Amino acid sequence: MTILESRPETVRPQGGTLIQQFELGLDAPICLTWELTYACNLECAHCLSSSGRRDPRELTTEQCEAVIDELQRMQVFYVNIGGGEPTIRPDFWHLLQYAVDHQVGVKFSTNGVRLNPERARFLASTDYVDVQISLDGATAEVNDYVRGPGSFDTAITALQNLQDAGFEDAKISVVCTRQNIGQLDEFKALADRFGATLRLTRLRPSGRGADVWDELHPLPEQQRELYDWLVANGGDVLTGDSFFHLSAFGGTDGGGALPGLNLCGAGRVVCLIDPIGDVYACPFAIHDNFLAGNLLADGGFQTVWQRSELFAELRSPQTGGACSSCAFFDSCRGGCMAAKFFTGLPLDGPDPECVQGYGESALASPDRVLPPQGQDHSKANPTRNQPVMLTLSRRPGLEDGPAAPPTSACAESPLAGFTP
Amino acid sequence: MLGEPWTLSPAVALRPEPFGAMAYHFGNRKLTFLKRMELVQVVRGLADHADVRAALVAAGVPEAQWPGYVDALAGLAAADMIRPRTMEGAVA
Ligand code: SF4
Ligand code: SF4
Numbered sequence: 001m002t003i004l005e006s007r008p009e010t011v012r013p014q015g016g017t018l019i020q021q022f023e024l025g026l027d028a029p030i031c032l033t034w035e036l037t038y039a040c041n042l043e044c045a046h047c048l049s050s051s052g053r054r055d056p057r058e059l060t061t062e063q064c065e066a067v068i069d070e071l072q073r074m075q076v077f078y079v080n081i082g083g084g085e086p087t088i089r090p091d092f093w094h095l096l097q098y099a100v101d102h103q104v105g106v107k108f109s110t111n112g113v114r115l116n117p118e119r120a121r122f123l124a125s126t127d128y129v130d131v132q133i134s135l136d137g138a139t140a141e142v143n144d145y146v147r148g149p150g151s152f153d154t155a156i157t158a159l160q161n162l163q164d165a166g167f168e169d170a171k172i173s174v175v176c177t178r179q180n181i182g183q184l185d186e187f188k189a190l191a192d193r194f195g196a197t198l199r200l201t202r203l204r205p206s207g208r209g210a211d212v213w214d215e216l217h218p219l220p221e222q223q224r225e226l227y228d229w230l231v232a233n234g235g236d237v238l239t240g241d242s243f244f245h246l247s248a249f250g251g252t253d254g255g256g257a258l259p260g261l262n263l264c265g266a267g268r269v270v271c272l273i274d275p276i277g278d279v280y281a282c283p284f285a286i287h288d289n290f291l292a293g294n295l296l297a298d299g300g301f302q303t304v305w306q307r308s309e310l311f312a313e314l315r316s317p318q319t320g321g322a323c324s325s326c327a328f329f330d331s332c333r334g335g336c337m338a339a340k341f342f343t344g345l346p347l348d349g350p351d352p353e354c355v356q357g358y359g360e361s362a363l364a365s366p367d368r369v370l371p372p373q374g375q376d377h378s379k380a381n382p383t384r385n386q387p388v389m390l391t392l393s394r395r396p397g398l399e400d401g402p403a404a405p406p407t408s409a410c411a412e413s414p415l416a417g418f419t420p
Numbered sequence: 421m422l423g424e425p426w427t428l429s430p431a432v433a434l435r436p437e438p439f440g441a442m443a444y445h446f447g448n449r450k451l452t453f454l455k456r457m458e459l460v461q462v463v464r465g466l467a468d469h470a471d472v473r474a475a476l477v478a479a480g481v482p483e484a485q486w487p488g489y490v491d492a493l494a495g496l497a498a499a500d501m502i503r504p505r506t507m508e509g510a511v512a
Contacts, residue, residue, distance in 0.1 A: 012439055018453055021439045028435065030442070030451065075435040077444040103433075105449065128446075 001291045002309040003298050010315065019261065022269050025315035028074040028305065030269040033283040036064070036092065037084040037275050038377035041113050044136075045146045045389035046175065046216060048284055049274075050207040051084040052379035057276040061091045063296065065098055067273065070301050072102040080107050082283070084275065084377075087114035093122070100128050107132055109173060111151060112158025120158075120165035132171040132199065133158055138186035142179050146216070148387040159194045170196040171238065175203050176226060177216040184229045188237070199238035200230070202245075205342040205352070206284040210373060212389060213343070223355060224249065230258055241265075245335035248328035248355045257331040264337050267292065267314035271305065274375075279304045281314060284338035287374035321348025326356065335359075344368040421490050422476075425505035427467040432501050434460065443501050450499055459492055466502060 010024050039054035040047070059067070071079065079099065086092055087110050099106050107130035115123075115131075123129055133155050137143030140152035162170050172191050174180065180187075184200075191198040205213035218226060227246040230239065241260035250256015261269075267281035273295065274280060281290040292308035295301045305311065320326075323334040334340075335351020343352040343363060350358035362368070428434070431447040440454040443463075454460050461479040462472075469475040472493065476486055496502045 010438065015456060016439075018455065021437075021453075021455070024438075026442070027437050075433060075442075075444075077433065077435075077446070078449070103446070105446075 001288075001293045001298075003293050003303060004307045004309055004312065007306045008312045019263050022261065022263060022265065023315065023317075025268050025311065028076050028302075029271050031080070031265060032071070032076055032078075032271060032273070033080045033082060034067070034273045035082050035084060035275050035283070036086040036095070037089050038375075039088055040083060040085040040111075041088060041385065042085065042111055042148050042151055043379060043383065043386045044148065044151075044208070045212045045387050046136075046177075046203060046207075046209040047378075048204065048207040048209055049082075049084065049286055050373070050376040050378050053377045054084075055276055055377060059275065059277055059296075061094065063277070064091070064095050067277075067295065067301060068095070068099050068102050068104055071099075071104050074302055074305075076104060078105045078107070080109070082109040085111055085113060087119075093119070096129060097126075100126060106130070107171075109134060110158070111147070112155045115158035115161050117161050117165065120161035120167060123162065124165040124167040130169075130171065131162065131167065132173045133196075134173050134175075135187075135190075136175050136177065137180050138183040138190055142183065144387065145179065146177070146212075146387050146389050148385045150385070151387075159196065163194050168195065170194065171199045172196050173199045173201065176200055176218060177203055178218050178222060179216070181218050181222040181226055184226070184233075188233065197236070197238060199240065200226075200243075201240045202242040202336070202339075204284045204336060204339050206338055207286065207373075208378065210342050210370070215389075217353065220355070220357070220360075223353060227258075227355075231256070234259060242336075245332050245351045245353060246355060247331035248326075250331060252327040254331045262331055262333060264333065264335075266290070266337055267308075267311040271311075273301065279308070281310065282338055284336070285341065287341070287371065289341065289371070290338075319348055321346060322358070323348070323350055326350075326358075328356065341371060342373075344370045421493060422473045422486070423471050425466075425469075425471050426475075426493070426497075426502050427505045428463060429500055429503045434464065436460075443496070445499065445501060448500065450501075452496065452499055452501060454492075459489065462489060462493075463496070463502065467505070 012024055013020055037054055037058055038051045040051040043052055086108055096106055105128045109132045112133050135143055135155045136146050143152040174187055188198055203217050227249045243258055244262040247257035247262055270282050272280040272283040277295040279292045280286055292310045293304035295304055298304050320329055320334055323329050337347055339352050340347050345352055345362050350362055352359040352363055432443055432445050435442045440456050441460045443452045458479050458481055462475050465475040465478050481489055
């Protein structure tokens with residue numbers, strides 16, 4: 001994580017496409033995720049940030065305010081706040097108000113634990129705040145298996161409180177898994193019932209997600225089912241632009257590509273600020289290899305964003321490697337960098353869930369080595385909130401080994417709400 | 421549109437980017453991108469000129485390209501990024 005002396009010069013095509021421009025990087029991110037704490041009341045089996053315990057180095061209220069001031073100066077108009085469970089920070093509501101007062105809109109992700117009727121009324125009274133409730137099953141059975149006992153009821157109660165308070169258009173955010181792909185219509189009905197918008201995102205083998213990815217990631221025929229469902233219902237559903245690898249189900253002419261950017265935005269238009277001020281290329285890439293710098297140690301977020309050596313690399317022209325000869329490369333772009341990295345695949349080859357099937361053969365390669373995981377803030381001792389899945393899958397020796405994360409987003413689409 | 425007075429919408433902020441600008445609308449929270457520096461200059465200049473034509477001339481856009489710019493401006497108008505100027509606005 002080196003910070004360059006000055007901002008690298010980039011030669012840009014005049015009037016190139018937006019995607020070309022985005023690949024070369026922007027002055028400030030479009031899709032910034034900020035995880036406020038590693039503390040969480042739940043222990044979801046697939047947590048992308050391996051959250052559980054607070055880190056003693058987490059930014060103080062004053063430091064968080066300084067970050068917001070800087071985002072305002074950089075004209076970052078919108079931030080996705082997550083964690084951990086952000087609402088259990090005692091200063092969460094203060095920071096929310098502070099951000100909104102400084103022209104930084106907030107969408108925050110929560111499991112709903114603190115969304116009582118009073119908070120719901122407060123949220124309904126603010127402009128410029130979006131709430132996203134995480135739910136990974138349309139029934140308690142499916143949801144609680146990965147998110148832990150009682151988590152379905154918590155989420156539903158929060159949605160009810162929001163609706164009763166007159167909060168409009170909450171988001172229900174679902175990580176698509178082998179267990180819940182058959183429930184897409186039920187999720188949609190649930191969202192309709194609460195006047196909410198459904199948001200579907202991809203399970204990535206990040207954080208604790210790496211431990212359970214083999215068991216949870218959708219089967220090839222389910223990927224097709226998901227693609228068809230998105231094509232049929234896409235207009236009403238958000239995806240955080242996270243399924244662009246499925247675009248290869250469409251034509252080689254790019255027809256049938258899902259709406260969105262179809263580009264890995266990591267370090268280019270996307271990045272993550274973690275609870276201690278470390279800046280990573282993407283919320284799904286909490287690992288030293290993708291650590292650009294620290295905003296306290298390296299002179300602020302803008303310096304890291306504009307002068308990190310890692311980001312300069314990610315913004316330089318990339319080769320498609322084994323994928324570049326694929327007829328679907330233009331729509332799929334080789335898929336997700338984080339998914340490849342955490343499954344031990346080469347970054348310039350096919351995605352582990354390549355719909356042409358190249359991922360499976362790559363996964364079967366004897367040369368594949370899983371990377372050691374990055375940060376792990378999982379709880380040392382299981383609590384009663386632990387999901388069944390975790391008790392089944394936790395292997396001895398893994399407790400403090402692997403770590404990477406999943407509930408926030410590529411999270412957000414660089415394209416959210418943007419028509420090219 | 422060429423003969424009409426327009427202005428950047430009061431709910432919109434322009435963030436400079438290496439290739440042009442990002443426009444953000446605080447009301448409907450939409451993002452859009454202005455892909456050329458000249459278009460940014462035209463949009464920024466709208467409020468200071470009697471009409472769109474004058475803003476194009478001031479930004480040095482050759483007449484042959486005006487139709488393309490008018491299309492781009494119409495797209496921005498549809499997203500409420502720019503608005504027709506009211507009479508008071510025009511006088512000020
Ligand atoms: S989630 Fe994957 S595809 Fe999206 S920005 Fe991160 S690394 Fe890239
Ligand atoms: S080979 Fe690469 S570009 Fe082609 S579909 Fe698979 S991941 Fe996408």
